[in-house]
Amino acid sequence: MLKIGEEERGLSPFELAEPRSLREALALLGADGVRPLSGGTALMLMMKAGVLRPTRLVNLRRLGIDQIERGNGGELRVGAMTTLRALEKSPLLKEWPVIARTLRTLSNVRVRNVATVGGHLAHGDPHMDLPPLLSALGATVTIAGPKGERTTPVEALYAGYLETTLARNELITQLLVPAMGARRAAYLKCTTRSADDWPALGVAVVLDGRKTSIVVSAATDRPTRLASVEAAEGLRIESDLHGSAQYKKQLLRVYLARAIHEARHASH
Amino acid sequence: MRRAIQFRLNGASVEAQVAPHETLVEVLREEFGLFGARESCGQGLCGCCTVLVDGTAVSGCLYLAALAEGAHVQTVEGAAELDAVQEAFIERAAFQCGFCTPGFVLMTRQLLDEHPDPSEDEIRHYLSGNLCRCAAYPEIIEAVKLAARKRRQS
Numbered sequence: 001m002l003k004i005g006e007e008e009r010g011l012s013p014f015e016l017a018e019p020r021s022l023r024e025a026l027a028l029l030g031a032d033g034v035r036p037l038s039g040g041t042a043l044m045l046m047m048k049a050g051v052l053r054p055t056r057l058v059n060l061r062r063l064g065i066d067q068i069e070r071g072n073g074g075e076l077r078v079g080a081m082t083t084l085r086a087l088e089k090s091p092l093l094k095e096w097p098v099i100a101r102t103l104r105t106l107s108n109v110r111v112r113n114v115a116t117v118g119g120h121l122a123h124g125d126p127h128m129d130l131p132p133l134l135s136a137l138g139a140t141v142t143i144a145g146p147k148g149e150r151t152t153p154v155e156a157l158y159a160g161y162l163e164t165t166l167a168r169n170e171l172i173t174q175l176l177v178p179a180m181g182a183r184r185a186a187y188l189k190c191t192t193r194s195a196d197d198w199p200a201l202g203v204a205v206v207l208d209g210r211k212t213s214i215v216v217s218a219a220t221d222r223p224t225r226l227a228s229v230e231a232a233e234g235l236r237i238e239s240d241l242h243g244s245a246q247y248k249k250q251l252l253r254v255y256l257a258r259a260i261h262e263a264r265h266a267s268h
Numbered sequence: 269m270r271r272a273i274q275f276r277l278n279g280a281s282v283e284a285q286v287a288p289h290e291t292l293v294e295v296l297r298e299e300f301g302l303f304g305a306r307e308s309c310g311q312g313l314c315g316c317c318t319v320l321v322d323g324t325a326v327s328g329c330l331y332l333a334a335l336a337e338g339a340h341v342q343t344v345e346g347a348a349e350l351d352a353v354q355e356a357f358i359e360r361a362a363f364q365c366g367f368c369t370p371g372f373v374l375m376t377r378q379l380l381d382e383h384p385d386p387s388e389d390e391i392r393h394y395l396s397g398n399l400c401r402c403a404a405y406p407e408i409i410e411a412v413k414l415a416a417r418k419r420r421q422s
Contacts, residue, residue, distance in 0.1 A: 010289070010290075010291075010294070011289040011290075011291070012289065013269060013287060013288070013289045014288055014289055015269070015288060016288035016332070016334055037332075040330060040331070040332065041312055041327070041330050044291075044330040044332075045311055045312075045330070048310060048311075057288070059335070061335065085324075104393065105393075107312070107397070108312070108313070108315075108396050108397020108398075109325065109375070109378075109394055109397060110312060110315065110318060110325050110326055110327050110375070110397050111312050111327065111330075111397065113324045113325055113326055114326050114327070114330070114331065194313075194396070194399075195392075195393075195396045196313065196396045196397050197313075
């Protein structure tokens with residue numbers, strides 16, 4: 001164990017299960033103290049901080065759900081165990097350049113090398129970059145559970161700060177992003193400390209003809225859709241370490257305008 | 269709870285007894301006496317614990333050692349001689365205390381594998397997850413550019 005002063009920085013002991021199939025993994029989940037482990041970059045932080053003290057982790061790395069492909073309807077299909085870096089480098093993202101641009105500034109290369117798409121979506125921290133963008137793009141996830149599969153919009157995954165609508169014995173298995181078609185999109189964030197820090201604000205804008213989708217994150221307890229540009233003024237904004245509510249409200253005015261401008265001038 | 273795992277470490281086959289909750293950087297330091305990777309921020313932000321697992325840079329402080337089973341783990345101690353990146357860091361004096369340097373060296377190698385002639389913007393983006401508290405950043409960026417030239421010439 002590493003020690004700095006008297007502070008214990010190591011992890012509390014736990015068991016590690018290594019299922020070889022999705023069915024086996026699902027059967028291991030559900031009990032108290034059991035958590036799935038995908039990339040682990042976020043989970044390890046929560047365990048180090050003592051927020052989570054699981055007695056058993058179920059390692060999902062051997063499930064083989066890490067393919068990236070284009071579906072028959074032109075949609076992007078991403079296996080949940082795909083690393084963020086593998087997605088970022090996928091040639092298929094030429095058709096979804098806004099996702100590639102967003103991934104390039106998501107945390108840092110080392111974290112993206114390990115963190116997975118499924119873990120990113122299942123974590124529920126409102127400061128994450130893909131949930132607002134994928135919500136605005138109308139993406140869905142396939143979720144496997146003991147009773148079979150269900151599909152839900154990414155937007156419906158979040159119930160509150162670090163709270164998702166996933167049951168304990170469910171796993172996200174695949175992400176589906178509809179074809180861009182003529183849509184144009186942008187995601188902008190403002191980090192107030194270092195470039196790779198969690199954002200104080202994230203704004204995703206998708207323009208589809210006369211229809212505009214706007215989803216705000218980091219300033220709210222979960223990714224939140226704005227019914228209109230004007231609705232930004234009435235949004236309930238949370239203060240956190242990255243900025244006060246008052247500051248974020250001003251950031252939102254500035255960044256929403258910038259994001260709309262960038263989306264209007266984007267090739268996709 | 270401990271079990272034996274086998275993996276390759278800097279080219280050699282090795283075995284270690286690890287518990288599931290032990291991180292890779294802990295095992296490298298305590299079982300193998302390799303101190304190049306060191307835990308600093310403990311959150312994957314500073315890059316001091318960078319190691320390569322099957323050629324991919326990871327934060328050793330967020331990576332369970334048990335998951336390295338069967339993989340090839342490389343640390344800054346791996347090479348017998350200094351490579352172009354290490355030479356460039358010395359020639360450009362791209363450090364003061366040197367605590368962060370192993371992480372910068374490993375990340376720079378991976379950067380140059382992907383982008384043999386990186387722009388300054390690419391260098392800054394790629395190394396944004398490596399912190400140098402002595403703030404040798406201008407020299408580090410010059411060292412990366414020099415390393416890229418050295419690599420292209422050799």
